[in-house]
Amino acid sequence: MFFERPESGETAILVHIELSSDENSEDPRELEELALSAGADPVVFLTGSRADPSPKFFLGKGKVEELAGLVQQYQAELVIFNHALSPAQERNLEREIKCRVLDRTGLILDIFAQRARTHEGKLQVELAQLEHMSTRLVRGWTHLERQKGGIGLRGPGETQLETDRRLLRARIKAIQKRLEKVRSQREQGRRARQRAEVPTVALVGYTNAGKSTLFNYMTDASVYAADQLFATLDPTLRRIELDDVGPAILADTVGFIRHLPHKLVESFRATLQETVEATLLLHVIDCYDEERQDHIDQVHAVLREIGADEVPALQVYNKIDKLPGQAPRIDRDEDGVAQRVWLSAQTGEGVALLMDAVRERLGSDMFHDTLCLTPDQGQLRAQLYAQGAVLTEQVDEQGHISLEVRIPMRDIRQLLSRLSIPAERYLPEQVH
Numbered sequence: 001m002f003f004e005r006p007e008s009g010e011t012a013i014l015v016h017i018e019l020s021s022d023e024n025s026e027d028p029r030e031l032e033e034l035a036l037s038a039g040a041d042p043v044v045f046l047t048g049s050r051a052d053p054s055p056k057f058f059l060g061k062g063k064v065e066e067l068a069g070l071v072q073q074y075q076a077e078l079v080i081f082n083h084a085l086s087p088a089q090e091r092n093l094e095r096e097i098k099c100r101v102l103d104r105t106g107l108i109l110d111i112f113a114q115r116a117r118t119h120e121g122k123l124q125v126e127l128a129q130l131e132h133m134s135t136r137l138v139r140g141w142t143h144l145e146r147q148k149g150g151i152g153l154r155g156p157g158e159t160q161l162e163t164d165r166r167l168l169r170a171r172i173k174a175i176q177k178r179l180e181k182v183r184s185q186r187e188q189g190r191r192a193r194q195r196a197e198v199p200t201v202a203l204v205g206y207t208n209a210g211k212s213t214l215f216n217y218m219t220d221a222s223v224y225a226a227d228q229l230f231a232t233l234d235p236t237l238r239r240i241e242l243d244d245v246g247p248a249i250l251a252d253t254v255g256f257i258r259h260l261p262h263k264l265v266e267s268f269r270a271t272l273q274e275t276v277e278a279t280l281l282l283h284v285i286d287c288y289d290e291e292r293q294d295h296i297d298q299v300h301a302v303l304r305e306i307g308a309d310e311v312p313a314l315q316v317y318n319k320i321d322k323l324p325g326q327a328p329r330i331d332r333d334e335d336g337v338a339q340r341v342w343l344s345a346q347t348g349e350g351v352a353l354l355m356d357a358v359r360e361r362l363g364s365d366m367f368h369d370t371l372c373l374t375p376d377q378g379q380l381r382a383q384l385y386a387q388g389a390v391l392t393e394q395v396d397e398q399g400h401i402s403l404e405v406r407i408p409m410r411d412i413r414q415l416l417s418r419l420s421i422p423a424e425r426y427l428p429e430q431v432h
Contacts, residue, residue: 010039010040010077010078011040011041011043011074011075011076011077011078012035012040012041012042012043012076012077012078012079012080013042013043013045013046013067013070013071013074013076013078013079013080013099014028014031014032014035014042014044014045014046014080014082015046015047015059015079015080015081015082015083016028016031016045016046016047016081016082016083017047017048017049017050017053017059017063017082017083018047018048018049018050019049019050019051019052019053020049020050020051020052021051021052026082026083027291028047028082030082031080031082031104031107032045033208034104034107034108034111035080035107037111038107038110038111038114039114040078040080042080043074043076044070044074046063046066046067046070048060048063053083053089055088055089056089056092057089057092057093057096058081058083058085058089058093059093064093064097067079067093067097068096068097068098071097071098071099076099077099077100078099078100078101078102079093079097079099079100079101080101080102080103080104080107081101081102081103081104082104083103083104084103084104084105085101085103105132106132108257109125109128109129109132112125112128113125113126113129119182120179120182123175123178123179123182124179126175127172127176127179130168130171130172130175131172133168134165134168183273187273198246198247198248198249199245199248199249199279199280199362200248200249200250200251200274200277200278200279200280201248201249201250201251201278201279201280201281201282201358201362202250202251202253202274202275202278202280202281202282202311203215203250203251203252203253203281203282203284204253204256204275204281204282204283204284204299204303204308205255205256205283205284205285205295205299205316206255206256206257206285206286206295206296206298206299207255207256207257208255208286209255209284209285209286209289209295209318210284210286210318210319210345210346211252211253211255211284212252213318213345213346214282214284214316214318214343214345214351215236215238215250215252216345217348217351218240218250218351218354218355219238219240219250236251236252237249237250237251237274238250242355242358242359242362242363243359245359245362245363245408246408246411248279248358248362251274251275251278253272253274253275256298256299256302257298272306272308275303275306275308275311276306276307276308276311278308278311279311279312279362280311280312280313280314280358280361280362281303281308281311281312281313281314282313282314282316282354282358283296283299283313283314283315283316284316284318285315285316285317285318286318286319287317287318287319287320287322287323287326287342288319288322288323312361314338314339314340314341314357314358314361315339315340315341316340316341316343316354317340317341317342317343318343318344318345319344319345319346320342320343320344320349320350321344321346321347321349326342327342328341328342328343328344328349328350328353329341329342329350329353330342330353330356330357337360337361338356338357338360338361341353341354363408367405367406367407367408367409367412367427368405368406369404369405369426370402370403370404370405371384371402371403371405371426372400372401372402373400373401373402373403374400374401375398375399375400375401377401379419380415380416380419380421381401381403383415383419384403384405384407384415387407387411389405389406389407389412390403390404390405391404391405391406392404409427412426413427
């Protein structure tokens with residue numbers, strides 16, 4: 001049986017089963033937040049426990065009967081499981097309880113589909129949805145799939161399913177081709193930034209930690225920010241100017257979540273590449289959240305999965321306005337390096353401290369030394385002044401110039417190269 005999706009306001013029953021065989025079970029409260037983010041109206045939460053999921057229904061027979069009764073009682077249009085269901089389990093449950101069933105992966109895909117705004121984001125979501133749907137095609141055609149006998153009942157179902165599978169494969173291939181083009185364009189932009197040695201600072205964190213609010217405050221942008229899961233889906237890049245560092249790119253990325261479906265990680269690899277290629281990660285953490293340590297661990301797990309766990313990171317403990325008596329501050333390690341900043345993106349308290357910490361972390365590769373220039377090197381002197389790099393200047397009787405200079409290493413390298421001056425003349429330690 002196939003259940004049409006209503007336009008809006010779906011009455012939903014949520015199901016969470018504690019499995020003794022599953023050490024990394026999902027959070028029931030997170031399922032409710034996900035359901036609300038998708039626009040569902042949860043009316044009841046069915047819970048229980050089992051040693052292992054049933055291969056046929058995931059639930060035991062008694063729980064299936066209880067669920068069917070709740071569907072009738074509340075006239076539910078949708079049942080959402082806080083677990084990954086197999087296509088067969090979804091199909092069997094729908095047939096038994098006479099209601100559409102959605103698992104955790106399908107729910108997250110639905111939210112992503114609602115939130116995608118850019119062409120790339122929509123393509124990535126559609127790819128993930130089609131790959132998820134390809135194993136569930138039979139659900140829509142149960143009236144045609146009786147292929148065991150009966151006059152007039154042989155053939156059409158198989159033909160329709162094969163047609164659908166072929167169309168799906170063709171569509172997936174087309175999307176992958178278009179995404180490859182988008183990835184290529186994004187890679188060109190990334191290479192251009194790397195050639196110019198413009199550092200990229202990427203905001204990462206558990207969904208709803210306040211990344212977009214912080215991004216807006218730091219860049220005066222107007223990225224959509226709301227108190228809900230996956231409020232922002234598409235990556236946004238903005239240029240910012242940092243004293244002593246120069247221009248940098250700030251990237252707001254998709255929020256992470258516990259056990260982010262692998263299909264989504266694969267589909268969003270181009271977007272998440274901004275994180276992998278970043279110079280510095282700002283790991284935004286909701287310091288008011290009771291489960292903040294668990295969320296920190298989940299973000300680290302996703303960073304490992306996408307290969308970004310080696311990128312230097314600065315922790316940003318956000319929402320201190322919700323903690324009475326918590327003042328903005330920078331926590332440093334024994335070497336004096338900034339490791340953690342406490343702030344409120346909502347009120348702006350501590351954001352200036354964050355900018356200072358980012359400048360410190362990015363500015364660690366600074367050239368600060370005295371250059372001795374001959375009288376014929378006026379062009380180098382003029383360029384250093386133009387970049388605001390000269391701190392002091394002294395000229396001796398022979399016209400030799402001593403300049404105390406502070407400038408990002410990348411800029412002094414570029415400047416010397418542009419003026420055809422051998423780098424080893426002024427940067428011997430860095431060259432050899």
